[in-house]
Amino acid sequence: METALDIKSLDVRYGPVRAVRGIDLMVPMAGITALLGANGAGKTSTVMAITGVVPVTSGTVSIFGRDMTAAAPDAIIRAGVAISPEGRRIFASLTVEENLILAGSAAGAPETAAALRVSLMERFPILGERRRQLAGLLSGGEQQMLAVARALMSEPRLLLMDEPSLGLAPQMVDAVFAIIEELRNEGISILLVEQNAALALEVADHAVVLANGEVAAAGAPANLTGEDILKSAYLAA
Amino acid sequence: MDLLLQQIINALSLGGIYAMLALGLAIVFSIVRLINFAHGEIMTFGGYGIFLAMAFGFPPLAALTVGIGAALMMALAMERAAFRAMRGADVVSLLITSFAVSEILKVLFQNGISARPVPISFPASWSGTYQLAGMNIGVAPTVSILVTLTSLSLLTLVLRRTSIGMAMRAAAEDFEMLRMLGVRANRVVAVSFAVSGLLAGVAAVIWTAQRGSVDPVMGFFPVLKAFIATVLGGLGSLSGAVAGGFVVGLLEVLTQAFLPDGVSPYRDAIVLGAVIAILLVRPDGLLPAGDGSRS
Numbered sequence: 001m002e003t004a005l006d007i008k009s010l011d012v013r014y015g016p017v018r019a020v021r022g023i024d025l026m027v028p029m030a031g032i033t034a035l036l037g038a039n040g041a042g043k044t045s046t047v048m049a050i051t052g053v054v055p056v057t058s059g060t061v062s063i064f065g066r067d068m069t070a071a072a073p074d075a076i077i078r079a080g081v082a083i084s085p086e087g088r089r090i091f092a093s094l095t096v097e098e099n100l101i102l103a104g105s106a107a108g109a110p111e112t113a114a115a116l117r118v119s120l121m122e123r124f125p126i127l128g129e130r131r132r133q134l135a136g137l138l139s140g141g142e143q144q145m146l147a148v149a150r151a152l153m154s155e156p157r158l159l160l161m162d163e164p165s166l167g168l169a170p171q172m173v174d175a176v177f178a179i180i181e182e183l184r185n186e187g188i189s190i191l192l193v194e195q196n197a198a199l200a201l202e203v204a205d206h207a208v209v210l211a212n213g214e215v216a217a218a219g220a221p222a223n224l225t226g227e228d229i230l231k232s233a234y235l236a237a
Numbered sequence: 238m239d240l241l242l243q244q245i246i247n248a249l250s251l252g253g254i255y256a257m258l259a260l261g262l263a264i265v266f267s268i269v270r271l272i273n274f275a276h277g278e279i280m281t282f283g284g285y286g287i288f289l290a291m292a293f294g295f296p297p298l299a300a301l302t303v304g305i306g307a308a309l310m311m312a313l314a315m316e317r318a319a320f321r322a323m324r325g326a327d328v329v330s331l332l333i334t335s336f337a338v339s340e341i342l343k344v345l346f347q348n349g350i351s352a353r354p355v356p357i358s359f360p361a362s363w364s365g366t367y368q369l370a371g372m373n374i375g376v377a378p379t380v381s382i383l384v385t386l387t388s389l390s391l392l393t394l395v396l397r398r399t400s401i402g403m404a405m406r407a408a409a410e411d412f413e414m415l416r417m418l419g420v421r422a423n424r425v426v427a428v429s430f431a432v433s434g435l436l437a438g439v440a441a442v443i444w445t446a447q448r449g450s451v452d453p454v455m456g457f458f459p460v461l462k463a464f465i466a467t468v469l470g471g472l473g474s475l476s477g478a479v480a481g482g483f484v485v486g487l488l489e490v491l492t493q494a495f496l497p498d499g500v501s502p503y504r505d506a507i508v509l510g511a512v513i514a515i516l517l518v519r520p521d522g523l524l525p526a527g528d529g530s531r532s
Contacts, residue, residue, distance in 0.1 A: 053413050072421075073417060074419045083417050085417065089414040091406070091414070092410065094403060094407060098403050101400065101403060102403045102407055102418065105400040105403075105404075106420040
């Protein structure tokens, strides 16, 4: 079976610090893999290595069956990957619409970008209403919507979502998770990084728990023991 | 009144040069975290471009275009040859690289062209004056203000309206995120150097047109002032760099015009003292980067 993302014995180092130590990770086609773990467990480093902005020290990263271990970020994005990063990282000094235009101009097809932008602003009505506002003036939840919409501008087949619920009000968290399930139903494969293990396991087909940069547990959510999940929340570096 | 108006025109003219140089420094710094000490040599090279074009018999306006083109090419060549290899290095390594580039170019100018100033003779009408409401106003400062304002407006338009402009504003905010959207880093960096080279070229044109000569260290002092302007405006802030440039220009012209003779040797100290005083009140600069301020 072809996988959306297949990582084998990935190592990521920052100078002397070994943030990720030989992990294996897989996202099935049109499935959701939850990547769990405490702060500093190596989740974000893994995600950044997949996008190519942080170099892979050793191991391999295959995206839709192609080896993309040493590829540049633009090639990885063109291969169908998009990211909604930790902390959202929307461009605060650009308007909502400019954030989307920029994402579309980089990776999307120019002829479909405008239509896609319109349909995304219908899907996320708050972004349509605020499209001329500076993105920095949006609330946290609205910024998260913008981060997701911006990722969708490149029409990705594999979406990396890093802590999409962090710092959001409970209704917003529900809204974000509803979108995640919607996207999966549309056939997008998702790697979901979450500190909120309970929520992530509700939607995930497969889960990997990291601790100190290593895989502490992996398997279907139903097969993870309470102890595994406890590790994901509390076993920090 | 007459004197005041003339000094205001001088201040805007000088401030405009500093503003364009400071903006070029700020655009590159905001994207690649490089404080480019070789920026002065980009300007100097533009000056030599004018000199050589005139020596080959180009008409003055064509020679000025050649000068701007020369500065643009120098900026791009610098990025390709020296700074691309150092991409992602820490600020100190980048700074030392730019010192090396600066020194190499200075020696090449000295040995390849001349260590002494080479004259450029523009038409006499350029250094004339005209009458406005009974006052004599210099042609060169007036043209230089117009050129500066045109350049800055065009650049603002590009930054606000075009997709590469959006990418540059976004890169100034979060370059890594921009790369994660699939934007090619090399393209944005090259364009930022091209813009800084273009602005340095325009500055070189105005500078040489007013002084009538080019020498190997021509770019050093104006770029030094432009550095001060970028710090004053808020390092990495594009609008801050422009504001800082005009403030430094204004302080310089005012101190030159109105300080008593006994104090005038301390002019630079007084200008820098004023800059320090402003920074004590606003440590992040006049218009700091990262507060959502638009370029």
